[in-house]
Amino acid sequence: MKIAVASGKGGTGKTLLATNLFNVIQQSGYAVDLIDCDAEEPNDQQFIKGKLQGQQLVTQNIPVIDKDRCTFCGKCQEFCQYNAIIIVRSHQHIRVFEDLCHDCGACGYACQSGAISWQAKTTGTLTTYEYNQHSLLVEGRIAVGVYSSVPLISQAIKGAKPEQITILDAPPGTSCPFIATVNEADFVVLVTEPTPFGLNDLRLSVQALQHLNIPFGVVINRGGLGNQDVHRFLTENKLPLLDEIPFDRRIAQLYSEGELITNNISAYNKQFQELFIRIKKQIEHDRDSHT
């Protein structure tokens, strides 16, 4: 079972939720893994301090052109939708812009002269940490200047073990990296703030998840700040409110120091345990109403 934790914007408490949820689940004795899919800004590892177990390089293919075979016919350039190949025929010049290449393979298909072969290029890393014996943290990290984190995210999630719980810390926003993550989840926990900005971002995420038909519930973070509009929005649209984490300076302080609130404040440990039970119930409820 995969549970994604997502929010329309970074900084709403997504990492707080994902890491503390992971912590209480593993404390209850379940085998659980955490995959940090926020590959542009991964920071789960600052809270889940496990033992480094291994690192895997993620690569993409880049075309390499054999200038002796190339006839400079221009077909590969024509087929490339990403302007990653430039040919100056008069100068017998051909060049691949690696940063623009999406690894689609069209140029290889286009070339009739057998001038194109493939080379691997590193686009990021998947680092695995062992945490308390039966749990792993997998951190996806994209190299600077890579066009998209989607291939890396897909590969990270592919490693999830189907028989156990996996928490996915989703990238912010509602564009492709977010979709690539939530699409693999059985359930999504959307984190928001009770403010106009929070509501605006929540609306966009809800729209996206409803369109994709993925079940979800909402957690309000920094409850007590702002106003009641998020609550009203949830009631009006019959969306499940899973939990509310109060605005508490102690949380902000622990968070800034890279500490888990469920290890430091027992009331929050209890609250997260209960949240986990509520998520499980909600998943069962959604499953029943589907069949």
Place this chain on the structure above:
Amino acid sequence: MTEIAILSGKGGTGKSSLSAALATLASKVVVADCDVDAANLHLVLHPDNYREETYVSGQKAVIDAAKCSHCGACMDYCRFDAIRQTNHTFQVIETACDGCQLCTRVCPEEAISMVNQDKSRWFAADIPNGKMIHARLAPGEDNSGRLVNLVRDQAREAALELNTDLILIDGPPGIGCPAISSLTGIDKVVLVSEPSKSGIHDLKRIVKLAQHFRVKIYVVINKYDLSSSLSKALEDWCQLMRIPIIGKLPFDRLVVDAMVNGESITNWAPDSAISHEIRKIWNKLIQHE
């Protein structure tokens, strides 16, 4: 023309609230909301749109079932796993398709065509002290870097029309393509940071990026009172790098109150200490040449 961007490297540092405040302090300005994935500034600046345009973010493949002979070539060639076969019909998974068009080229029946992704919009609007260009990227649509470029081009045009030299850019989070598009060719960048371990880490990454583009860098520490030791560490690092810190803002509930009431903090509570500090930031920013 002076283009100033507000960036943060990560979300939730109060970047948009600061952008909104600076935008209302300017006498005549064009505001470009380049946080196209999660635009928020319109909630505070209340732009009055006079123009709405479609933004085509890309294309996706569609298979015409009537023409398909089920040969499976498209599925074999697609490197994005975007074509699936379910009870004998071949279908494109919209969210996985990258728009590379290879399937249309390999299909022997010419059964595949490309359709535009046209659900995203961009807007030009009036605000009391100038104009605003903003956009809305539809869920699952990509190429936000290109949309940022479009918003910035339109902002420059609006600035000429308005006869102002000043463009204020609210940038996107992260260090990816849209952040790079917000940084290229600008004059000054204000990096909003906060005193947390991840905040320092993210600041370092975005400073590196900004230096690469030879932009003048300024730092504002938001919620500096969250941790005095980490705040000190931030300041020391900036000093070492010779990056001026032009303001330190405390956590203040007034900022949230202002947002709830759809106002910038400097309009909502002009006499508050935090508004005073933000005005100082603004003056330093436009004086520093």
